[in-house]
Every structure is written in structure tokens, then in C-alpha cells.
Amino acid sequence: GAVVSQHPSRVICKSGTSVKIECRSLDFQATTMFWYRQFPKKSLMLMATSNEGSKATYEQGVEKDKFLINHASLTLSTLTVTSAHPEDSSFYICSALGQGAGETQYFGPGTRLLVL
């Protein structure tokens, strides 16, 4: 149980385009989802916290207009990187939290974004 999926697993896009990443909790309802960014050989940096049906809470230094987060249902959150630039290239990981998951964050497999 407590499986979280992400789609796509890998995406390459041109500079200036937008990319949407989906995060789904497959076997539980996620009241809260988190989005992280991980640079090579580095730890995870929390970008934002999203609660179903409300606006996401962004961490300091994260541009909310650049990283749009939508948590439209209890099983789906999306992260859209708008007007992507090469410096946005990174590994993006989501996690989901819900009562069905024992109040533990379960992580998705990550999405590798490369902006050319």
C-alpha cells in the first residue's frame, strides 16, 4: 500500500515552454502533498505544500508564479513549471500524506526535467 506515482518520469523541453508534472496517490487519499526539488548530489529542498482544494503554501525563495501547483482532488496534485529555463533543470519529487498512509509521507519516484 501507500504508493505514489509521478508522470512523466523524464521530460526534455525547450527553453520558454511550460511543463506539467503529475503526482498521484494510488491507494490512499492524500489530504496534503508536497513538492521537492533535488539537485545532483544534494538533499531535497521543499518547494511547496499543497492541500486539497486550497492554495499551495510556498517556501521562501520559491517563485509561486513560476511553479504553479494545483491540488484539485484527494489523489492528484500537479506542478507546472512555466516558461522553463535551463536553470530549472532538476529532479522533482512529490510526496503524499494522508490518514490512510499512517501520517507518513510517501514519495513518488521523481521526474527528471531537462530544459534545453
Added chain:
Amino acid sequence: AQSVTQLDSHVSVSEGTPVLLRCNYSSSYSPSLFWYVQHPNKGLQLLLKYTSAATLVKGINGFEAEFKKSETSFHLTKPSAHMSDAAEYFCVVSEFQGGKLIFGQGTELSVKP
């Protein structure tokens, strides 16, 4: 404010020998503590968690960790390393169950044959 420090950025052991990955935390509250493992280009897998129950926590794949409040430590151990244990390990603290996670910088574990 909470923080977590992983004392070694890289640990190398031989297969079959014990593993010790060190972690110290700082928290104003009784924290929840976790160890996650990440294999290359993969997401994170929960190894074990401490949430104010037994101080010795047993996890998956033979790993365990002991919560020592007096030392503010939560070191991860395994009696005998396996080649498949080679990965990045993160010690994580949360102020409360379901709260924001604060990650350590990670420890890369290498296992030599």
C-alpha cells in the same frame, strides 16, 4: 527551529560488515524522526520512523535506528551490509507527525565486494 546533521557525507564498508550512518538532530519539540533511502535516479523509500514509541526502531531490510534523546542522535545501523544497500541515505526530522520534513544532507553508502 529544527535541523538535522548527517555527520558523514560518504561511508564505505565491505560486504558483510556492519553499517553505521550517523545523524544528530535539533528540535524544540519531541520530534518524529525518519530514515529514507534513495537509489540512483529513484524516489525515496521509507526505511523506518520514530514517533515517540519504542526508542529502538526496526525497519525494512535489516536496518534499525536508536533514538537517544540525551545525545540528540538517531543513528542508523545494520549488522551486515549487502551490495544492494549501496545508495543515498537521508535522516529526516519532523516537528510532528504529518508536519514538514527537514532533510539532512545525505550520506552516500558504498559497499565493496
